[in-house]
Amino acid sequence: MKHLLIAAGLLSATSAIAADKPQLTVYTYDSFVSDWGPGPKVKEAFEAQCDCDLNLVGVEDGAALLSRIRLEGENSDADVVLGLDTNLITAAKETGLFAPSAVSADFALPVEWTDEVFVPYDWGYFAFVHNADASAPANFRELADGDTKIIIQDPRSSTPGLGLLLWVKSAYGDEAPDIWAGLADNIVTVTKGWSEAYGLFLEGEADMVLSYTTSPAYHLIAEDDASKAAAAFDEGHYMQVEVAAKLAGTDQPELADQFLEFMVSDTFQQIIPTTNWMYPAVTPSSGLPEGFETLTVPEKSLLVDPEKAAVMRDKALAEWLSALSQ
Known part of the structure; x- marks a missing residue:
């Protein structure tokens, strides 16, 4: 009986110690927290150094993250939001819900980074992924004029979907409505997020899917x-x-800062290329994995600054909705 009492006491003490650990809640997108995403490795590595519990909460996609934060407001359980992008920065700042960060790093980005609130952790180029043995259009006009079937994501809930809107608008300006009118009959379906769209493509539901130039690296390296x-x-x-x-x-400001610092560390950045399948924001000491040198590298990069993107978004969205409703 004494042994049982001692064991019970030890179990109680252990539970009390575990309960005393601070918890950091990070809202992110579903693919980040999936078994094959960065989430499990990030959780293990951060908890090993923070003596805390890292609670990763998955939401459908990047744009849906901002919608959830807006809805929850100051009552949000989140301490950190991970998964927005430059197209959403201005809208996110307008909520007044985000705090400045003191994080700095030697960023390996194609653009200079000066934002004092948001910290980059990876980057990439949007692209249409297809089977390598099939011919692919060379531009949006050729895509619109052909019968290639595509799957895209909703710009209201997905950062790739929003990126596609700004891609077309940046490349074609006032001619963007004509491009969308031509693309309307190519679109098989519009999904809420990237994971669903890519899954449907892999199941053979379309010839191409909106994704990233880095997506083929997953198949090459992992499979x-x-x-x-x-x-x-x-x-x-x-x-x-x-x-x-x-x-x-956040009621864990120091822990949140610690996580953001960890996010640009070599440990975190080495996880990104072969789990999130994007380019790391800070070049890891190990460099890029073998296979990344085979990826498509765009000859021309397009990017709208955050303030201009916020203005461009509404017009581009209206053009997209009009074309798809015909």
């Missing part, structure tokens, strides 16, 4: 499968820089 490729468009490819920031209302 030893060279059957996927990213189409190179001659009008250029729109760039995405993914970012994170802490909430002003």
Whole structure:
């Protein structure tokens, strides 16, 4: 009986110690927290150094993250939001819910980074991924004029979807409505997020899917499968820089800062290329994995600054909705 009492006492003490650990809640997108995403490795590595519990909460996609934070407001359980991008920075700042960060790093980005609130953790180029043995259009006009079937994501809930809107608008300006009118009959479906869209493509539901130039690296490195490729468009490819920031209302400000510092560390950045399948924001000491040198590299990069993107978004969205409703 004494042994049982002692064991019970030890169990109680252990539970009490575990309960005393601070918890950091990070809102991110579903693919980040999936078994094959960065989430499990990030959680293990950060908890090993923070003596805390890292609670990763998955939301459908990047744009849906901002919608959830807006809805929850100052009552949000989130301490950090990870998964917005430069197209959403201005809208996010307008909420007044995010706090400045003191994080700095030697960023390996194609653009200079000066934002004092949002911290970049990876980047990439949007592209249409297809089977490598199939021919691919060389630009949006050729895509619209042909019968290639595509799957895209909703710009109201997905950062790739929003990136596609700004890609077309950046490349074609006032001619963007004509491009969308031509593309309307190519679109098989519009999904809420990237994961669903890419899954449907892999199931053979379309010829191409909106994704990233880095997506074929997953198949090549993780599956030893060279059957996927990213189409190179001659009008250029729109760039995405993914970012994170802490909430002003967090009750764990020091832990949130620690996580953002960890996010640009070599440990975190080495995880990104072969789990999130993007380019790391800070070049890891190990360099890029073998296989990344085979990826499509756009000859022209497109990126709208955050303030201009916020203005451009509404017009581009209206043009997209009008074309798809015909």
